[in-house]
Amino acid sequence: MFLEFKKEVEHLLKKALDNASYEYKELDLEESEHADISSRVAFFLARTYKKPPEIIAEDIINHLEIPAKNTLISNAVAAGPYINFYVNDSFLHKTLQRIKEGIETVERKRGKIIIEHTSANPDGPLHIGHLRNAIIGDVLARVLKRAGFDVETHFYVNDMGRQIGVVVWGAERIAFDETKKADLAVADVYIAANRLIEENTEFLNDVEELMRKYEAGDEAVVRKYEAVVKKCLSGIQASLQRLNIRHDLFAWESEFVRGGAVEEVIEELKQKGDIKFDGSGSGSALLLHLEGIEKELVIQRTDGTSLYTTRDLAYHRWKSGRCDRVIDIFGKDHELVSQQLAKGLQILEVKVPEFVIFAFVSLPTGSLSTRAGRYISADKLIEKIETRAYEEVDKRRKDLDESKKHEIARKVGIGALRHDMVKVSPDKHIVFDFDDALDIEKKGAPFIQYSHARACSILKVAEEKWQSLIQGYDTSLLHEESEIELIKKLSKLGYAIEEASSELKSHLIAKYARELAESFNLFYKDCPVLNTDATLRKARLVLVECAKIVLSDVLDVLGIEAPKEM
RNA sequence: GGGCUCGUGGCUUAGCUUGGAUAAAGCACCGGCCUUCUAAGCCGGGGAUCGCGGGUUCGAAUCCCGCCGAGUCCGCCA
Structure with missing residues (x-):
C-alpha cells in the first residue's frame, strides 16, 4: 500500500511543481523519520532559481492541492526546506484490508528472468562459500518472483573441467563408498585420485584423453561422466534442499559443446570480433580482443578444444534467447570472467547479463581451500x-x-x-x-x-x-x-x-x-x-x-x- | 606491479549509486521490567573526530585526488 501512497505523492507533487512553474529533474522522495515520505526537491530548485529552499518549499506547498476524497494523504507541510507528506486513516484502513484479503499490491507480468546461482563444481560437497552464493541467489529469486517476474533458477554444471576428468578417471579404479552421502563419496575419490596422479604424473595423460573423448562425445565416456556428475549433484541437491533451495534447471556445459553451440559462437566471433591467431605448426589458438580488457581472451585452444569462458558464452547466449533478463550470482574470483562475458556477448549482439558479485567467505585461519582441508562443509x-x-x-x-x-x-x-x-x-x-x-x-x-x-x-x-x-x-x-x-x-x-x-x-x-x-x-x-x-x-x-x-x-x-x- | 571491491561505537553491520533535518541497528556491557496474549521480548544508559590526508560545495560517511590496511583477479584452469 505504501507504494500507492508514494505514487499519489509523486503525482500531486509534480502537479504542484508544474503549477508553480518549476523545472525539475527528480522529486527526491525518500522515507524519513520526520514524515511518512519527504521530498528534498527544494534544495535542487534553490540552485537554479537562486532562492532559499525554505521559500521554494513554502511556494510548492501553496500550489499543492490534496483531493477532498479518494486520497491516501492527510497532510503536506513545508518543514523548512523539506516537504513532508503524511498518510491518512483511509491509508491505514486500506492497508489492513488489502493484506487481509490477500491482494497483491505489486505489478504482475514484468517479463521472464533467468537467475543462475550456486553452480558449484560437481567434484564434492558444498562449503560455506557456495552457501553464500546459493542463499543470495535464492533470496533474490524469491524477491523477483514477488516483484512480478517470471523467474527460472539455473545451476550451471561445470562437467568439463579437469577436476571432473580426475574424478571419472579415479572412479575407474577406486570404488565409491556407498555408505556415504553421494557428494562426499565423490570428493573422497577425487582426493584419492589426485594423490595417485601426484605420485605418477603420467596418469595425467589418461585424464586428458578422457576429457578429449568426453568433448568428442564418445558414448562410453559420456556414460561414465554422467554417472559421476549426477551422483555428486544428487548430494549437492540434498544439501540445498535442507536450506529450502531448489533449482528449476541444471544446464550442463558439455551440452553446449556437443550440441554445436560453442562452435557457432567461435565462428561468429571470428566474423564479428577482433581475432588473432596464435601458434604455429599443427594449429593455432584463437585470441579475442575485448575492449577495455588488457589481455586477450583465449576462446579456443591450439588443439581445437574449447575453453570454459567460450562454453559460458554459448550458455549465456542460449539463456538470453529464453528470457528478458539474465542475472548471474558470481563470486569475486569470477569478476574478470563476468566482464569478459559481457564484452563477448556484446560482440555477439546478445543482451548482457546483470551480475551480482559477492566477496569471499574466509575462515579466521585464512582463505578457504578444499585441497588444504581448510573449509567447512x-x-x-x-x-x-x-x-x-x-x-x-x-x-x-x-x-x-x-x-x-x-x-x-x-x-x-x-x-x-x-x-x-x-x-x-x-x-x-x-x-x-x-x-x-x-x-x-x-x-x-x-x-x-x-x-x-x-x-x-x-x-x-x-x-x-x-x-x-x-x-x-x-x-x-x-x-x-x-x-x-x-x-x-x-x-x-x-x-x-x-x-x-x-x-x-x-x-x-x-x-x-x-x-x-x-x-x-x-x-x-x-x-x-x-x-x-x-x-x-x-x-x-x-x-x-x-x-x-x-x-x-x-x-x-x-x-x-x-x-x-x- | 596493474584492475576491481571493502575500511562506520569494543564486535558485526545499514546508510554511500541519486550530497542535506540530532550518523541508524544488532551483539557485548551497565541498570530496570514476568499475578495480564510465549522474557528468543520490552524500557533506560554509556560508547563513533564514519581508515588517514587534501579538495569540491552553503552543506560530505556519501562526490574527486593521494596514501595506508584487508580481499580478489591478472593461465591455451574452471
Missing part, C-alpha cells in the same frame, strides 16, 4: 546449527514432545543460517566464525520468527475462545502509536520488495523483516489484544492477523520457515 554447518537450535528450544519448551522440538529447531537453525548470510551486503568480505554462527540466541531470524509465533499464539487462543473472531470489526479504533506504526510498517512490504528487486539487493529484505518484527513486538507490549473489550479486541485481532500474514510473507521471501510456536 555446508552439511556440517547445518548439522551443528540445528543441534544448537535444539538446545535452545529444549531449554525453553520442556512441554513439547521431541518431534515438535526437532521441527522447531530445524526451522530456527536453518533460518538463522540463511538470515546470517543474506543480511550482509554481497560486496562485504565475511570472516566466518563458527562459534558466532552457532550462537542462535543472538541471531536475527529467531527474533522475526518469534514475533510470528507470538501472533499465531494470540490468534489461536482467540479462535478457541470466540471462534468466528473477526466479523464486524472497525479498524478506525486502532489509534495507539504502536498500532499506527505497525500498520505503516505492514504497508511497506511491497516497497521493500520493489527496492530489493530493482537494485538486486537481497539484504534489504532482511532489514525490513527485522524492523517489522520490532514494530510488532512494540505493539505486543503496548496493546493487550485478548484482555480488552470486544470491539477493540476485534480490531486488534485483525491487526494481529495482518501482522502474522506479512511476517510469514517476508520470512518466505527470505526462504525462512515461520513456526507457529517456538
